[in-house]
Amino acid sequence: MKLFWKLMLGIMTIFLLTFPLFGTILLQTSFRTALEREKENGLEELRCFQYSFLSSLEELGDHYTVDEEMLRTLAESVGKNLLDSRCSFCLYYDTGTSIYPVGQRAGKRWNTLKQKKSDENCLWELTEEKGNHVLKAMVKMESGEKIYGLEVTRNIQNIYDSRREMYQNYRISLLALFFVTAGFAGVLAGKMTRPLRKLSQATREFSEGIYDRRVKPEGKDEVALLMQDFNYMADELQDNIDELKEAARRQEEFTGAFAHELKTPLTSMIGYGEMLLMRELTEEERTQAASYIYRESKRLEKLSYKMMELIGLGKGTIIYQPVNILSLLEQLEKTTGNLLREKEITLCCRAEKGSLEGDFDLLLSLLVNLVDNGRKACREGGHILVCGGHEGEGQYRITVADDGCGIPKEELGKITEAFYMVDKSRARREGSAGLGMAICERIVRLHHAQWKIESTVGEGTTVSILFQEMNSGKSKDRVEDASASRSGEVQHEK
């Protein structure tokens, strides 16, 4: 069953249970109250009648002998004076024969009443007479030795009539109220389930692939909260999906680029190999073919090493250890020395002492890659400057700057993509596989550092990397001890 119908049914059941029940109780109570009042009025009248009759009778008795006719006249006049039109009365002898009106007999109750001593006692009963509800009140009167019975009959049909009428009205209004409530409940249930319907529609659309589908939460109830949660979930999911798509796209691009990088040297190797086998070549041609095969194989070898490095980094498991920056730079100079000397490039390292948390070999590889990029960009006799210094709170910045050819602005964003080369033919000549910057980026990311590459064509490139410095006191001490033997600031120039 739908929630809408459940709500409707619930509201209507509550209505049907409560309204008739409380209404009936209310009407019944008011009827009882009215009846009670009538009863009290009746008894009051009875007492008035009794006193008025007895006192008149006593007065009369002083002067006259009281006969039946007199009694009758007296009762009639008292009745006329005291009783309203709804009432009638009956006067008996103690035997039960009536004095007024003539020809009536007292009921059984008179016999029970007669036994009672005090004339205070009175009896009353509710009966029906000729289709009318009446209240009969009866009292025992003692005058001298004589005992009379007085019965006042009061027509109370009017309260029964009004009760019936009220029930009737109540039923009509209940019916009207039922329909009004049903309509109201329908509107309410509809209003309550509308956001849910909207949400369910949105969920379906989302699952069908419309990932930018969102809902508008209304109000602050649970459903609105659910909608907010849905939106939040959708945001997260969309981000994840976008990320996955982006990752898949990058993966595809990478595979494509990798295949291309693989095919190019292979083409030369196969081609020249085939040529050497098939044809008799001149000495010069043979040497050329062999050197091409050798060079391209070397390129392939380098590519495979770099790929291994990149894949190894991708797994992302490195052991973080304190790395002394000064010894790192010392090692950098040693590693790059030979290559730089070939092109007569000056490497200048300046660094404040400090230590980073990371992997020494990876950090060295990062710097070597950057310096090597600088070397490729520089003309003969160029300069590369590596600087290190503290910055802000617990941060350490290393910059690698060269005065080489620079990178065009529009290419800057792409240089960290694997196999991307700004100047392909020059990169090939320099023996580059196009993976250096991709490797660098992974290393930077593994060390939770940030880097920025700035470049001006013709002026040079500056790469600055911001590391979190080691701040755990214990290890810092140890590192500083280790570097204490070295001078505080190293200025080393080749």
Place this chain on the structure above:
Amino acid sequence: MIRILIVEDEEAIANLIWMNLKNAGYECVLAHTGNEGANRMEEGSFDLCILDIMLPGIDGYELLEYANRLQLPVIFLTAKGEVPDKVKGLRLGAEDYMTKPFDILELLARVENVLRRHNKLEQEIDVCGLHVNIPARSVTREGREIPLTMKEFDLLLLFLRNPDVALYREMIYEQVWGSNYMGDSRTVDLHVQRLRKKTGLEKEIEAVYKVGYRFRRQG
């Protein structure tokens, strides 16, 4: 002389194509970038262009449009080996599409094919006293007709077009019979023997130990 433009940024591959096409008797011009390729196309009248797609500067697809305007047939030679790339290249109007790495012999065969389609290939070959008329598929020696079967004629043409090249039995089989070599070298040997005898090229078509055969051009 048939002139072929080679646009290829990879120096090693460009030289490879150049050396082999030159050996097959074509005149070749090299261009290493897209822009250089476009300039060369403008300057000289070429019969064919071998084009790489991923080039610095103007890329291969753009150059193809350029070549189409100049009515220059183009063979794509590229590392992009996906079917959509091939379809795109051919749809844009390339005559043929080859992926790297490639067999030199296959490249030469495809070059010939394209040139033949454009009627740019020489129709007659005179070599070692033989006169070969390709459209007529006839071979004559001193005016006398030498009857050759279809396969023998194709075989002869393969030798004549690849002078001084050692042809593997597998390659010969694949080129002439057009299906994959299944290891049965007797078919090739048999046909070569008969061809030698019929055409009198017994000395010129020589066996190469453990490889196959080679047609040695005299003088």
